Amino acid sequence: PLRMPKAGILPSAILRFDFTNCLCRLCRHDGKCEDRRKRILLHILAIGNSFSQDATYYLHQMLEAGGVENKVVNLYIGGCSLERHWKNIREDEAAYVYEANGSATDRLVSVREALEEEAWDVVTTQQASHDSGWMDTYEPFLGQILTYIRGKMQKATVLLQKTWAYETDSHHEAFPRYHCNQEEMYERLSLAYGEAARREGVGMIPSGDVIQALRKVPPFVYGEGGMSLCRDGFHMHYLYGRYALAATWYERLIGKDIQENTFMPHSDLWDGEADPEALAVIRKIVHRVCH
Numbered sequence: 001p002l003r004m005p006k007a008g009i010l011p012s013a014i015l016r017f018d019f020t021n022c023l024c025r026l027c028r029h030d031g032k033c034e035d036r037r038k039r040i041l042l043h044i045l046a047i048g049n050s051f052s053q054d055a056t057y058y059l060h061q062m063l064e065a066g067g068v069e070n071k072v073v074n075l076y077i078g079g080c081s082l083e084r085h086w087k088n089i090r091e092d093e094a095a096y097v098y099e100a101n102g103s104a105t106d107r108l109v110s111v112r113e114a115l116e117e118e119a120w121d122v123v124t125t126q127q128a129s130h131d132s133g134w135m136d137t138y139e140p141f142l143g144q145i146l147t148y149i150r151g152k153m154q155k156a157t158v159l160l161q162k163t164w165a166y167e168t169d170s171h172h173e174a175f176p177r178y179h180c181n182q183e184e185m186y187e188r189l190s191l192a193y194g195e196a197a198r199r200e201g202v203g204m205i206p207s208g209d210v211i212q213a214l215r216k217v218p219p220f221v222y223g224e225g226g227m228s229l230c231r232d233g234f235h236m237h238y239l240y241g242r243y244a245l246a247a248t249w250y251e252r253l254i255g256k257d258i259q260e261n262t263f264m265p266h267s268d269l270w271d272g273e274a275d276p277e278a279l280a281v282i283r284k285i286v287h288r289v290c291h
Contacts (some may be wrong), residue, residue, distance in 0.1 A: 006254020065263035130174030133188025170233030
């Protein structure tokens with residue numbers, strides 16, 4: 001069976017030190033860095049859809065707050081499945097909206113163009129949520145995608161983002177495939193992602209595990225009057241859901257304790273400030289799941 005550490009899965013080769021001209025935003029010194037603080041450059045590419053859009057929305061800022069210089073790019077097509085990703089790769093189709101550090105741009109790119117843009121440290125992909133619980137939808141497309149990525153980026157760490165189940169009262173058109181049952185959907189996608197990861201020899205970012213664990217603790221027990229982590233029954237809440245995903249990627253990728261990260265999420269899409277106590281709950285659960 002595949003054995004992967006639960007946190008900090010990136011190889012030490014991604015650590016690059018620059019003491020001649022310290023560019024660390026946390027450092028107040030000019031020229032040589034007197035406290036010789038480490039500078040980490042991390043390049044992350046997600047080949048995904050709206051679920052990776054949710055996951056990467058705050059990731060750039062969160063990593064910077066943790067002292068990690070980074071570039072985060074999401075390739076966005078709404079509802080894009082592994083089958084469609086492979087079709088786009090095979091046809092070199094510039095069909096993806098290029099999202100940089102949590103913001104959309106007016107660029108449309110192909111997977112090839114994006115891969116050739118940087119020496120990516122991390123490349124992720126995922127199954128579309130509607131197919132996530134059906135093992136027969138993963139192959140042969142996932143294997144073909146991973147072979148292509150590894151051929152282009154031999155030194156990159158390639159990962160699957162394990163997506164999440166819909167809210168209990170979701171009106172998503174695919175929810176009846178899971179008998180409109182959140183637990184059934186979670187169990188099915190857990191089996192499918194687990195089997196895919198073992199078969200292809202890749203690690204996972206446990207986004208779906210974190211969301212399901214949070215749904216069992218206040219203030220996120222939706223069935224008992226708590227707030228939903230979804231904004232529409234399947235996409236993540238603009239503050240709390242997206243923050244939880246970014247925190248999961250943060251711990252899973254670099255192994256730092258999210259409970260020590262001071263980043264506070266803010267979104268123009270949500271009218272209101274984040275509740276510090278709710279964020280503390282999220283950080284605690286993320287740290288527990290990722291360890």
